[in-house]
Amino acid sequence: MKWSFPVDQCMNFHADNLSLHENGMRITALAGDKVVYSQTYYSIGGGFIVDEEHFGQQDSAPVEVPYPYSSAADLQKHCQETGLSLSGLMMKNELALHSKEELEQHLANVWEVMRGGIERGISTEGVLPGKLRVPRRAAALRRMLVSQDKTTTDPMAVVDWINMFALAVNEENAAGGRVVTAPTNGACGIIPAVLAYYDKFIREVNANSLARYLLVASAIGSLYKMNASISGAEVGCQGEVGVACSMAAAGLAETIRRKPGAGVHRGGNRHGAQPRSDV
Known part of the structure; x- marks a missing residue:
């Protein structure tokens, strides 16, 4: 399925800040006045991107290595x-x-x-x-x-x-x-x-x-x-x-x-x- 996406009409930049991090972006898709999809993403540095649901959480279960360290x-x-x-x-x-x-x-x-x-x-x-x-x-x-x-x-x-x-x-x-x-x-x-x-x-x-x-x-x-x-x-x-x-x-x-x-x-x-x- 293909959708046309006229950038000049469909991309709106807002001056307000998102709450969790300075580098954030919320994507919202509407059909008329109805929101059909919305997701917020944060760029937390070092090339890492997380969504709002997983912000601040550990990436995954710890990997098994011979010499684990945290300091x-x-x-x-x-x-x-x-x-x-x-x-x-x-x-x-x-x-x-x-x-x-x-x-x-x-x-x-x-x-x-x-x-x-x-x-x-x-x-x-x-x-x-x-x-x-x-x-x-x-x-x-x-x-x-x-x-x-x-x-x-x-x-x-x-x-x-x-x-x-x-x-x-x-x-x-x-x-x-x-x-x-x-x-x-x-x-x-x-x-x-x-x-x-x-x-x-x-x-x-x-x-x-x-x-x-x-x-x-x-x-x-x-x-x-x-x-x-x-x-x-x-x-x-x-x-x-x-x-x-x-x-x-x-x-x-x-x-x-x-x-x-x-x-x-x-x-x-x-x-x-x-x-x-x-x-």
């Missing part, structure tokens, strides 16, 4: 007891749910999309969509950095490269391009930027370092999702960016350090505090 203290304890690195611990959990081939392919796909966002961002000029007409800056910043790369003696110049990588991805998101929601679209530039820094300035990313980085980053991100929030609508822009910084810092620590549990400490430090048992 940084749990992760650190598992690492100390098993001698596994944090990425090794997360790998054991993932392999209880997916095959090794599926996991490796997924991680490779994530990195491919991240790299693609960086490449498009640093090669695209123009103005970002929207009434503010904000100009893209990543491409110009890249040209400047490339021209200075062989002459600069500033040891902090690498920070400009990281900023450029992150800006490229953020501009892709602002333009409606393809990005990885990690942890959110609003803070999607930080995790790929730090991984791109590792790839360019430390050593080329391979399957092993990619897995270690992303698995540890996901572990730290899950702690925030379980115990606080990753949503800018709930904790503000500083909150979601802080989560992304924690995830990236922990992932980087794991790729350059092999001490079990090191990523837990590094992730907590980057959010401005020592890791607590509830974060």
Whole structure:
């Protein structure tokens, strides 16, 4: 069955707020004056959508993994007891749910999309969509950095490269391009930027370092999702960016350090505090 849907006549935007969350949308279908369908959906951050009936509820029954955790203290304890690195611990959990081939392919796909966002961002000029007409800056910043790369003696110049990588991805998101929601679209530039820094300035990313980085980053991100929030609508822009910084810092620590549990400490430090048992 097909229905015509003239958008200019059937789409009404209301200025009032929904009660449960800032990012909400109510869909109502009418036949004349009779409501034949109505449903309210909320975007709660990190790409997750829930309807009004299930808002605030657990997603599903807990999954069975070898090393369950709900806090940084749990992760650190598992690492100390098993001698596994944090990425090794997360790998054991993932392999209880997916095959090794599926996991490796997924991680490779994530990195491919991240790299693609960086490449498009640093090669695209123009103005970002929207009434503010904000100009893209990543491409110009890249040209400047490339021209200075062989002459600069500033040891902090690498920070400009990281900023450029992150800006490229953020501009892709602002333009409606393809990005990885990690942890959110609003803070999607930080995790790929730090991984791109590792790839360019430390050593080329391979399957092993990619897995270690992303698995540890996901572990730290899950702690925030379980115990606080990753949503800018709930904790503000500083909150979601802080989560992304924690995830990236922990992932980087794991790729350059092999001490079990090191990523837990590094992730907590980057959010401005020592890791607590509830974060």
